[in-house]
Amino acid sequence: MRWKSPTPRSGSSLLGLLGPGQARRVRCPPPASPNRFGVPDGSGHGEEAEYTTYVAVLTPKRFVATIMRRGLSMIGAGEAIERLRAGNRRFVAGRWDGSEMASQTRRTAVAADQSPFAIILGCSDSRVPAELVFAQGLGDLFVIRVAGNIVAASQIGSVEFAAEQFGTRLVVVLGHSRCGAVLATLQELERPTEVRSPHLRSIVERIRPSVEALLEMRPSPGRDELIRHAVRANIRASANQLRHGSPILEQLSVAAGLRVVGAEYSLETGVVDFFDGLPDARGRPALG
Ligand SMILES: [Zn+2]
Numbered sequence: 001m002r003w004k005s006p007t008p009r010s011g012s013s014l015l016g017l018l019g020p021g022q023a024r025r026v027r028c029p030p031p032a033s034p035n036r037f038g039v040p041d042g043s044g045h046g047e048e049a050e051y052t053t054y055v056a057v058l059t060p061k062r063f064v065a066t067i068m069r070r071g072l073s074m075i076g077a078g079e080a081i082e083r084l085r086a087g088n089r090r091f092v093a094g095r096w097d098g099s100e101m102a103s104q105t106r107r108t109a110v111a112a113d114q115s116p117f118a119i120i121l122g123c124s125d126s127r128v129p130a131e132l133v134f135a136q137g138l139g140d141l142f143v144i145r146v147a148g149n150i151v152a153a154s155q156i157g158s159v160e161f162a163a164e165q166f167g168t169r170l171v172v173v174l175g176h177s178r179c180g181a182v183l184a185t186l187q188e189l190e191r192p193t194e195v196r197s198p199h200l201r202s203i204v205e206r207i208r209p210s211v212e213a214l215l216e217m218r219p220s221p222g223r224d225e226l227i228r229h230a231v232r233a234n235i236r237a238s239a240n241q242l243r244h245g246s247p248i249l250e251q252l253s254v255a256a257g258l259r260v261v262g263a264e265y266s267l268e269t270g271v272v273d274f275f276d277g278l279p280d281a282r283g284r285p286a287l288g
Helices: 011-015 047-057 061-073 077-093 104-110 153-166 180-190 198-215 223-244 247-256
Strands: 118-122 141-145 170-176 259-265 272-276
Touching: 077 118, 077 170, 077 259, 077 272, 118 153, 141 153, 153 223, 153 247, 170 223, 170 272, 180 198, 180 223, 198 223, 223 247, 223 259, 223 272, 247 259
Parallel strands: 118 141, 118 170, 170 259
Antiparallel strands: 259 272
């Protein structure tokens, strides 16, 4: 298991946006202890530039302190995506024994601390447990689940918490085929009902904009195609809300390499398709 320091980002372009005297160089001390995999974190070259940028752009002192404390031990978004992809391949192939990942040894190893390498905002659907479909174990993923993988204040707050507290650089919005919340929204738009829990309605209302736009398409797509498009539109919408609905996450994206991507899990095949927010058309993440 490789565990590396973040790839240095270009500090000069960001620093160019700042006025004289706003940037401050900070030399990062090596971490106090090896991480939980027993691999010492290097205080490698290039990291000073990243932290210089970070200190310059982010004013809340706690972010700086967090990155100083945690950042050196956290893998980049690109490597995190590759780990999830590899795990999903093991899951699909049936080459994964979950007992080791949830063993007593593992439990003991993460009891005192955690360093989840990815934050997953997924649907509550019983068939899409993030740890299983990505073949990960205790302490690997910080998972938020809500019907329809919608984004409300508590979801944003949860992502902010993990990104800040653990220095996690990757956020995945994980939707899935034939999502019941999306189907319910579609039915509500086609046949509005008066009797509905306000709480359930609050979920439908958050999905509604993604589905409404599709219903106005001409020529109208078939039912199955409409649902497929609606699922992906809803995932994109949630990812965009996380990218732009929080100044904290925006700042972490610019200054610390946080990335929000969208992915769809297929109930039929078990495959997770990362389709939104990747750096290039081939889907190869550029971030370290
Ligand atoms: Zn669902």
